[in-house]
Amino acid sequence: MFNKTEKLYYEDAYISDFCACVLSSSAVDDGFDVVLDKTAFFPEEGGQSADTGYIAESRVLRVYEKDGVVHHITDTEPSLGDHWCNIDFDSRFEKMQCHTAEHILCGIIDSLFGLDNVGFHLGEDEVTFDVNGVLDRSQLDKVEKMANDIVFSNLPVEAFFPPQNRLPYMKYRSKLDLTEGVRLVQIGDVDTCACCAPHVSSTGEIGVIKILDFMKHRGGTRIWMVAGNRALLDYRKRYENIKRISGMLSTPQSDVSNTLESYIAESEKSKAELKVARLQIAELEAKLVEPTVTNAVYYFPTFNIPELIAFSNAANKKIAGLTVALCGVEGDYKYVISSHNQDLRAIAKKINVDLNGRGGGRPEMIQGSFASTLAEIKEYFK
Ligand SMILES: [Zn+2]
Structure with missing residues (x-):
């Protein structure tokens, strides 16, 4: 002991x-x-x-x-x-900045909205705290502004163990129902809270407080924040990021989101047009198919499944046997097999077993993949 x-x-x-x-x-x-x-x-x-x-x-x-x-x-x-x-005092000081900042934020949320702090996590990477009520962005913006005003006012922060007999008469925030050995952290005249952790000695040392994000959590709100040196590092990271994006888009940093929005809209439109064009190519390929009385295997390296389907639907009427359309690479071919005169479900299992494949579908069309070579597939459907 x-x-x-x-x-x-x-x-x-x-x-x-x-x-x-x-x-x-x-x-x-x-x-x-x-x-x-x-x-x-x-x-x-x-x-x-x-x-x-x-x-x-x-x-x-x-x-x-x-x-x-x-x-x-x-x-x-x-x-x-x-x-x-x-x-490691740099790391400790960052935590002191963040912890005092959290007290300021929770003190303001308590006084403005009457909500209690019901959870806190101050790790190496992120700081979160929970309050027992729902807050929105505009409310949190107000809290953040007031918190930074307290930082700029450079109020004293004191930690002390009040005499036991005075405790019942003192007003302070506390997550737990403490009765003895209570240590209080008092920030000017704006907040007093029971706490066991080290704090900065004046609010100016916090530098700045930023609420990053928030979400509904167990009927209340979980809030992500940074303060002090962590806020500086966060700002640097975000600044470098937006500078890069701005460079890539050749647009001022203040306008990146609007420019990106129009790029995405253009990209979506191009994707839709490309999809139509690719399906048209698949149908044109089908027009080139010569009528045949046997099975026929076609390999389109650049096609995908919807294009194989479009090709097959247009081509299989000219083919008396099975129309086997493939895309993909050696050992991993995607297939669409169709027929206008056979029930493919009856033979799908055997085809998959024989060609190391898997898949299935409707009587007139099945699709799946073969872990085989193109030569093996062509030989099989000869
Ligand atoms: Zn605390």
Whole structure:
């Protein structure tokens, strides 16, 4: 049994390097489970993913808390005793920016619409939170504007453990019905919320808050957001993307969606015209077919199934035997077989067995595929 770990991230969210004593380490499935006397590593908690970093030379892969003791899972085993430790502070600071931003957004949603925050996920790649009511784009635009005004006002953010006897008289948001050890995070006079995570010390450090997307989720709304450095990276990615599209379309960035819309409309029209033209080619091919009293095999490398069908419908009246129309490539031919005088369903199974194929259809026409060579198919229908 260990004493509870001293949590440096509660004393100061900006501690990135610290000296701590390794009290124990033991081999576990995914590395070594290391306990320190004190730590600045924030564990996976309250929807936020854990900090990473180093204890001496050992990489900290994951951190969790159990019964007040913080456990660090490392790749190698550090020796017992004092070591320098450091957390990946860029990543931690991004999470602090996003987490405080989420509090601001949820505080505004609570005050404007009376909705509660009922879920939160702050991972390495995305940030989402859930509220227990439906919000639309215009409402979220208003929330986003107000949230950024709070950022620009550079309000102080304070985290503290209020005296137990004062707690019942304090107004704060909380996902859980907490009664003791409650830590509150207060953002100026706009929001107070129970929270265990590290936060920035003033809202200006968040830089900017952007709501990315939202969807209905379990009767409420799930919202995707970015803030701070993640917002900058997101902006860069989107900017590069739109710059590329703008270059490809030779159109100003402000007009890409309109230009793309007309390109798509043109493309759809061309596709429809091409479809008609290809069917006409198939029918013209059928006109070139010479009347024959036996089976006849035709291979059209560039055709597809609708064109094989159009060809067969136009050609098979001139053919006393089976009209076998093929497209595709060696070993994977698509077929349409038709006849104006035989029930093809009766022989479809045998044809498929003999030519390593599969498929079926109507009495006058069957379609499918053959895993055979063209020579084998031609020989078979001779
Ligand atoms: Zn929180």
